Amino acid sequence: MKVEYVNPFITAAFSVIETALNIKAEKGPLAMRPCVFTSQQCNIITGVTGMVEGQAIYGMSLITADRIASQMLGQQIRTFDQLAASAIAELGNMITGNAMALLSEAGYICDITPPSIVRGTNVKISTLNIPALVVPICLGLGEIELTVSLQQRS
Amino acid sequence: MPKRVLITDDALFMRITLKNILTKGGYEVVGEAANGKESVDLYLQIKPDLVTMDITMPEMDGITAVREIKKRDPSANIIMCTAMGQKNMVMEAVAAGAKDFIVKPFQPDKVLEAVQKLIG
Numbered sequence: 001m002k003v004e005y006v007n008p009f010i011t012a013a014f015s016v017i018e019t020a021l022n023i024k025a026e027k028g029p030l031a032m033r034p035c036v037f038t039s040q041q042c043n044i045i046t047g048v049t050g051m052v053e054g055q056a057i058y059g060m061s062l063i064t065a066d067r068i069a070s071q072m073l074g075q076q077i078r079t080f081d082q083l084a085a086s087a088i089a090e091l092g093n094m095i096t097g098n099a100m101a102l103l104s105e106a107g108y109i110c111d112i113t114p115p116s117i118v119r120g121t122n123v124k125i126s127t128l129n130i131p132a133l134v135v136p137i138c139l140g141l142g143e144i145e146l147t148v149s150l151q152q153r154s
Numbered sequence: 155m156p157k158r159v160l161i162t163d164d165a166l167f168m169r170i171t172l173k174n175i176l177t178k179g180g181y182e183v184v185g186e187a188a189n190g191k192e193s194v195d196l197y198l199q200i201k202p203d204l205v206t207m208d209i210t211m212p213e214m215d216g217i218t219a220v221r222e223i224k225k226r227d228p229s230a231n232i233i234m235c236t237a238m239g240q241k242n243m244v245m246e247a248v249a250a251g252a253k254d255f256i257v258k259p260f261q262p263d264k265v266l267e268a269v270q271k272l273i274g
Contacts, residue, residue, distance in 0.1 A: 097237020
């Protein structure tokens, strides 16, 4: 797992969060995990296929998910319904999609898969044994834990 | 008579966002499709003036849907509206027959500007 794979996601996350949520984000310290594992309550999973493959996961607490969905929808949500889930999923889709443009500039042409949401804690997601890089993205509404686990296609 | 638009996106949130933008801009949203296949079917049924098309969708992706629509109606006005902004995607979409390309997240003005440029 190369660090150069994660930088496009950090850049894309900052830019998408600023445009879609109208909030400035800050990056926390980078950490490494031996495999894809998340202890967050709400996780948006996006797949990457092509010259590099794997997953990018955006994990957050249920409270943060509610706050982000409310901000995106322009109104306070009462329950985390299909529309709120769709808003959160779209945020992950936009960050991964924008990261693909940056990865392609670095020479890695890739595609993404539609996002899915997993709610629950202590989830081990991947069957691929690729180490993951984890970066906390701090915003006023809470923290998004970005987990990127990619490897060059053999 | 307002110009008629068909929205294609697998995300409910994005369909609602686009519908709000287009309706406020004076367009009539005559259909909403959640994947490429639905979009092709709806296009043939309702013959809209313009289609907005996402790329990453289940069942049939947006670029395949553009090809299918253009095969049946070479004059179709289709704008790609996607998070995938890399050069190869833009080129593939344009080669398939898309007339414009908007990268998400977008500002409402950008969407209306692109739509207006194509259908007034």
